[in-house]
Amino acid sequence: MTELNTLWLTETIRLREEHAGPLEDLEANRLARSAGGDLPSRIQRRALWLAERDGLAAALKHWLQGARLALLVLTVLAVISGAGLAFAAMGDGPHPVNVFWALGSLLGLNLILLLSWALGLVFAGEHGASLGRLWLWLSEKLARDAKAAQLAPALLLLLQRQKLNRWALGVLVNSLWLLAMLSALVILLMLMATRRYGFVWETTILGADTFIAVTQALGALPALFGFSVPTEEMIRASGDAALNIESARQAWAAWLVGVLLVYGVVPRLLLALFCLWRWKTGQTALRLDLNLPGYAQLRERLMPTSERLGVSDAAPEQLHRVASGVTEQQSDGALLVAIELDDQRPWPPHLPKNVSNAGILDSRESRHKLLEQLSRFPPARLAIACDPRRSPDRGSLALIAELARSASATRVWLLQAPPGEALDAERLGDWHVALQQLELPFADCAPMNWLETGHD
Structure with missing residues (x-):
């Protein structure tokens, strides 16, 4: 079991005792004391024993299985959504493609949500809450274990203490959008490889110079990576009708692909890697908060200043199956x-x-x-x-x-x-x-x- 899962189960036991009252833990406390170590290790050992006894350890496995299935569902939805963006941007083929409508279809929603994510990260730290709640809800439903309902709140509380929830959700949000953008890019290349598209731009109130400036500004960064940018004459001529010139079609196609790659795929990739790095480094700082009442009350029981006998706890509602943890090599007599x-x-x-x-x-x-x-x-x-x-x-x-x-x-x-x-x-x-x-x-x-x- 990983260190994160151990801390997770420990926090789940604390929440359970906080809401439902102390568990019958005489044997758990005794085994934790006999194992030795500092107070956090004893608290975790006690929690793992109680989690195994009460079925929470099995519920965690079911929850993780449900989380993986939920992630698979969201991955499929992201791929399908990205493909849908590409089909919507390119149209049916016979009609020319309005390059700025296509660009808005491919990048508009992605950039709006990316800006919302960044603002939430800076000011609130609760970005991606909707997608995160959807994933947690799907994980719980797919786990099909009533005890798994206690795990999600415990995980959120554990991560919030080190503000790791923002980076965990950041990995999820940016990775799913990365998949959507990659899916859109692949479908876009397939459509351009199998169909002949003409490209135009249209306006009623803006002049041609505005579109020329915007097109060249957007294409400046992709041009550094080898993507071609339509010339000023091509841009000006495409305002009247789609140019039936192969070089013009290829220039517009390369410009559209380059803009999608540079402003859609690359930012999400970099952000996903950044969030993953912060998540990995932040995990090493995860610790139990021993000042919480649930843990502070265990200090005397797990690390007593003097032995106190005669502690009486409520009897368990049901007896648990006996499984000896002692081997013949450890025992004698x-x-x-x-x-x-x-x-x-x-x-x-x-x-x-x-x-x-x-x-x-x-x-x-x-x-x-x-x-x-x-x-x-x-x-x-x-x-x-x-x-x-x-x-x-x-x-x-x-x-x-x-x-x-x-x-x-x-x-x-x-x-x-x-x-x-x-x-x-x-x-x-x-x-x-x-x-x-x-x-x-x-x-x-x-x-x-x-x-x-x-x-x-």
């Missing part, structure tokens, strides 16, 4: 732990020499202490003893899942009822269903052989 056993049951049972006893977890302090220990020294095998006479509430199941993620392999031991008591079949079935959803193996007999040797 075997451990037995029990959850909330009463005093009537003798504990611990007789354990083999290589199996450690983690005791009974019956308080927040004991849970946090063990989880912190497991984050530093994960066991290769972990057995979790549970009393199936208790209901499998969300808190207990979440603790089991968190413990299981801290070991290479985990088994749940559903203890037998004490002598003279019987287990509730319905409640035992609830335990079976819950553990199956967690995809954890379970049994009603002690897994001592497995703990000792690694196999039954």
Whole structure:
């Protein structure tokens, strides 16, 4: 995952917690603390874990796929629009082409929007907003992921802090117009290569000298690149009718192509490259704003001045699938732990020499202490003893899942009822269903052989 995507997901998590309240993040905070590093790296590590757990990382992939499809749609529209400009400028062929109407058709809208973009860049910094909103809207629609709706606002807020949104949209706007101008240029050359066009200019209130001056002024810069400019006699003669002279037609055609290339294609190319350069250099300055309330509140939890146990967060609405992040190379030994056993049951049972006893977890302090220990020294095998006479509430199941993620392999031991008591079949079935959803193996007999040797 790129650095930009990491910052993006971190900002998305911050916005989500700002609007919907704090997430259940005990395990995320613990893993971020155990990984070490400075505060920004811990905040990002916490956010990535929460994003993976809650599906935001997958939503980001869907959003990026939608963004690429939206960009493809806009690219096709730009190419078609450019071709349409060329066809509109050159007409149907039999009638002569009015050179200044053709020039207005090819460059008029482009130059107006280019001026609007430049003024917005200088005075407001929100240029290209309409095209940018269209792209964001298409990206969200094509992503087809409800969670992706939180990503676009987070991206805009992240980029606005370094004013990178103007350069990102600048790359988009100028690149699309560059494609439109290139499409118009290609179609223009194809039409001129396959049809014979005559060129005229017409006026009622302006004199011929005005058109001569304008034509020569516009052709001065293209002339530096080898494009020919009609002579004064050709320009003056074209005011009455299209000259049926091959050299005149070629001169006007070269002048029109040169003006389109120099004043239409080249500016958009240079601006697109400039915006891309500013975007690339600006990305290196992207940082988390640690002064924001959402990040400032995490400082004590991720970089505590003293260890504080007993933090209580709301239970998650649903349990998440267990996927251990610990490999056999990272772990060692075997451990037995029990959850909330009463005093009537003798504990611990007789354990083999290589199996450690983690005791009974019956308080927040004991849970946090063990989880912190497991984050530093994960066991290769972990057995979790549970009393199936208790209901499998969300808190207990979440603790089991968190413990299981801290070991290479985990088994749940559903203890037998004490002598003279019987287990509730319905409640035992609830335990079976819950553990199956967690995809954890379970049994009603002690897994001592497995703990000792690694196999039954």
